[in-house]
Amino acid sequence: DQQVKQNSPSLSVQEGxxxxxxxxxxxxxxxxxxxxxxxxxxxxxxxxxxxxIKDKNEDGRxxxxxxxxxxxxxxxxxxxxxxxxxxxxxxASRNNNDMRFGAGTRLTVKx
Amino acid sequence: EPEVTQTPSHQVTQMGQEVILRCVPISNxxxxxxxxxxxxxxxxxxxxxxxNEISEKSEIFxxxxxxxxxxxxxxxxxxxxxxxxxxxMYFCASSAGALQETQYFGPGTRLLVL
Numbered sequence: 160d161q162q163v164k165q166n167s168p169s170l171s172v173q174e175g176x177x178x179x180x181x182x183x184x185x186x187x188x189x190x191x192x193x194x195x196x197x198x199x200x201x202x203x204x205x206x207x208x209x210x211x212i213k214d215k216n217e218d219g220r221x222x223x224x225x226x227x228x229x230x231x232x233x234x235x236x237x238x239x240x241x242x243x244x245x246x247x248x249x250x251a252s253r254n255n256n257d258m259r260f261g262a263g264t265r266l267t268v269k270x
Numbered sequence: 271e272p273e274v275t276q277t278p279s280h281q282v283t284q285m286g287q288e289v290i291l292r293c294v295p296i297s298n299x300x301x302x303x304x305x306x307x308x309x310x311x312x313x314x315x316x317x318x319x320x321x322n323e324i325s326e327k328s329e330i331f332x333x334x335x336x337x338x339x340x341x342x343x344x345x346x347x348x349x350x351x352x353x354x355x356x357x358x359m360y361f362c363a364s365s366a367g368a369l370q371e372t373q374y375f376g377p378g379t380r381l382l383v384l
Contacts, residue, residue, distance in 0.1 A: 205313075
């Protein structure tokens with residue numbers, strides 16, 4: 160069973176607006192969550208992470224929110240820029256091990 | 271819901287030995303990938319595979335690496351003569367189509383070369 164799910168395969172937003180990428184997980188033992196950005200024929204590039212002891216982590220235009228009770232996390236990008244267009248993967252790990260990836264969401268930011 | 275599986279979950283081997291990492295992609299997917307993540311470093315692309323051929327590979331994927339889809343369900347990564355620096359987590363992924371860049375990742379195989 161997919162333990163980490165990204166139910167939206169694609170998302171399109173206008174430049175300057177907010178992009179919200181969502182991710183759900185099923186395993187309550189996950190204690191560390193990450194977002195990656197990926198271009199074709201490259202490995203996913205780490206973007207931002209959050210520990211399960213927090214509910215928010217912010218880094219510039221990127222903010223990750225964690226709702227443990229709902230087993231849900233989201234990545235907010237504001238303002239969105241055309242260079243943000245890529246596939247975004249969320250991932251979850253347990254004890255810094257056993258990382259599981261979601262299937263990814265393709266974000267397109269239109270100028 | 272279908273998922274990508276990988277075996278073994280952990281493998282320990284001696285330097286110079288050959289290892290084969292196995293992956294079972296999602297059954298109707300056509301594109302297959304291998305990535306690796308050395309501890310504490312980024313996830314690196316190794317190779318993509320389509321129609322029984324390598325479609326792209328990175329500079330990491332040198333002659334000691336090979337991939338195969340031997341029986342229509344398994345997708346394997348072989349490392350011929352392992353080196354210490356091959357110790358890493360190896361992730362397999364599959365996708366329904368190359369343009370559909372959402373990829374389903376397996377849980378990984380942790381390889382330790384001694």
